[in-house]
Amino acid sequence: MAWIIATxxxxxxxxxxxxxxxxNVLTQARGRRIRRTAEVVLGVLVAELVVQALGPCTTSTVLVVVLLTVTPAVAVGASSVSTVQATLCALYLAVVSPPNETLVPGRFVDALIGGVVALVTSQVLNVRRPLVPLAGH
Known part of the structure; x- marks a missing residue:
């Protein structure tokens, strides 16, 4: 659904x-999905801005992107899996995918669309079973 909306x-x-x-968002437990969405979207935005400022695929860009991804993730207590996933996304932005020169980075918009679709989907799927959290299943 996220792909269709973005395209x-x-x-x-x-x-x-x-x-x-x-x-990435849907793999999280129900109470952690909003935080994960914010982490993913903000991580992509920071990496996108760094890549646009420094240029893609240089040693300094990779170093800055990794530092700006890992440091805040560790500071806010993100899990090691979250930190690795955020860093891999940031590295993809810096090394593999060339940046576009628009005012609002497209990859940030894509991440935002994906996060919102995941949050809406998880809420719609959980409406069918509202008592499951209370039953402990």
Missing amino acids: RVAGHPLPFFSPAAAL
Whole structure:
């Protein structure tokens, strides 16, 4: 769903971060999905801005992107899996995928779409079983 919205509504030809963000958010427990969405979206935004400022695929860009991804993740107490996932996304932005020169980075928008789709999907799926959290299953 995230891919479809990003391609058809936002007009992005290859919105890698939409389904990646959605899957990343949906793998979290119910009470952690909003935080995970914020982590993913803000992580992509920071990495995108660093890559646009320094240019893609240079040693300094990679170093700065890794430091700006790992440091806040560790500071806020993110799990090691979250920290690694955020760093891998940031490295992808810096090394593999060339930046676009728009005012609002497209990959940030893609991550935002994916996060929102995941949050909406998780709420819709949980409406069907409202007593499950109370039953302890």
